[in-house]
Amino acid sequence: MKFYWNIVTVAFLLLLSQSGLAQVGHLTTPSSVTDSVFPLMAWDYVNTEKVLDDMQQCGINLVAFVEPDFLDACHKYGIRGVIYDEELSGVIFSSYNSSTANPVIERLIATYNDHPALYGYHLKDEPHTEELPELAKSIELVKKLAPGKWPYVNLFPTQIFGENYESHLDQFGTICKPTAYSYDNYVEDYVVGDGQPSFFWKNLEQVRSASLKYELPFWNCILTAPHWDYSLVTDANLRIRIFASLVYGAKGLAYYKFISASLPILSAPDLGNFRGGPLDQFGERTPTWDLLRNMNRQIQNIGKALLKLRSVEVYHFGSIPEGCRGVMDHCLLKNVPYGEFVAGDFIHEDGSNWVMIVNKSLEKSHPVMPELRDGTKKIKMQSAWKGELEDFNNYFWLAPGQGVLLKLE
Incomplete structure (x- = not known):
């Protein structure tokens, strides 16, 4: 998610130093969670078939927040869902507690794990390092009771941790033993001079390095519904966000968000100026919808090769x-x-x-x-x-x- 780190980004931009990455010297064969088609996730909440139809026609095949009783509707539109439950995922700024979460996970797995539209279980967005031991208990439980399903955790961007970010990625790999890395970073420093710092490229380097080290696929969550002072989506900045992820080896993409409005769950604050997402605040398609559909078609045309x-x-x-x-x-x-x-x-x-x-x-x-x-x-x-x-x-x-x-x- 995307609320906490944006608040402090400006301060970090002034204070953080950049460090080079050692070259990764070995190969891995990522074992993706599902996938026969390239996974394209709407990092959003959906509870109407109208929105599912708009997503499906845009090329979305996965949704990050689905309540269990909406899986049947997802299946109708050929879309898979990551189950969200308020008791499991909590609220945005709450610390993760496996003793509270694991009974919910057990209940959800027992009830819904065989559903054909189920992709995984939404555990936590942007955890702090001290939360990882608790998350590890829930990830282990999902892997044990629901092998092949994603115990979904999305990580902070690099600028939140500064020099400690690679350690955070390492600890996520060693403590949590996840099935994939997923992160988001919306800083728009795509074009920089030779030797100049770039949070965008640095984050790709760091997450790719971790995914190789732990032999896991990685996903990038990119911005498709600007808010605060982020730029409107254009064909050029959408292409660079997507193709930069793919050239670094991403095995899945998530789009934050599909609807130009704050999440109606997780006690998410209203950010006010969402604009230019694929759907506007009234659920109408915007020019971004067409741009994203075009890109999603391109991705699927090369996606079967990319997954191999x-x-x-x-x-x-x-x-x-x-x-x-x-x-x-x-x-x-x-x-x-x-x-x-x-x-x-x-x-x-x-x-x-x-x-x-x-x-x-x-x-x-x-x-x-x-x-x-x-x-x-x-x-x-x-x-x-x-x-x-x-x-x-x-x-x-x-x-x-x-x-x-x-x-x-």
Whole structure:
């Protein structure tokens, strides 16, 4: 969630120092919670079929807050849900207590675990480090009684913990033994000079590193319903939030929020100026709905391939944000000239090499002319428009924030 950390962000922006990340030197094969299609979650509460219909037509296939008796409606629309129960998840600022939560979890599992629309159990949003031992007891219970279901916990962004964030990620991995990492960060410092700090890129580096270390998939929760002083959603900033997550190896995306209004649960405060989410305060579709539907279609057209890829390396061309890496001798690409790009190397489960390239500019389109380290390889493109592998050519350009997924043969 997203209330506490925004209040203190301004102070942290002035005080926090940035530190580089050591290169991750090994591979993992994430075992995703479900997924035959790429999971796209509305980080929102839903209790009407009208909203479910709007979500389904937009390409949403998962909802973060579903009351148990609404699972049947979710199933009708082909959407899965993370069960929310006030007794389990508490209120926003309350500390997690497993002695209170676990009897509720046992009851929910006994009653609903076999429901075809059930994806997981919503435990806690943005826990503090001291809450992790209690959360661990509930995560262990879900894994024991409901294997394959997600004991859902979403983590704070990096700027809340400063130099202690990587320790927080480590403790979540070692104490809680989760089934996935999930986090949110809405800071909009996507474009920075060489060696300059960026909370956006740093957080991706840190969570990717933790997911590799603990051999877990990670999810990024991105902003789709601006509030406070966040910028309205545009095609460019929506693309960079999504494709940056994918190039770093994310195995799921969540969208905060789908409705331009505060959550009606968790005693969530009314933030007042929600605007430009996919649905407005009256439940009408906005231009963001169309932008998000377009992106969700693209994701699914490359998503089946993405779910079979494991992240090997991520590196930047042009300006390299602090804590990130430039191209190295073991990378699949030697260079991507004529712009600012970030690239991610992947290995498919069939052993083939893949690479994603993302245009980091929010203003300019750029040609994509990758120079391969192995010049004997041929390049195929997994088309985000057609969902098919096709020949790649050097006339191909990327719009601001856009990415392209390539297979090397």
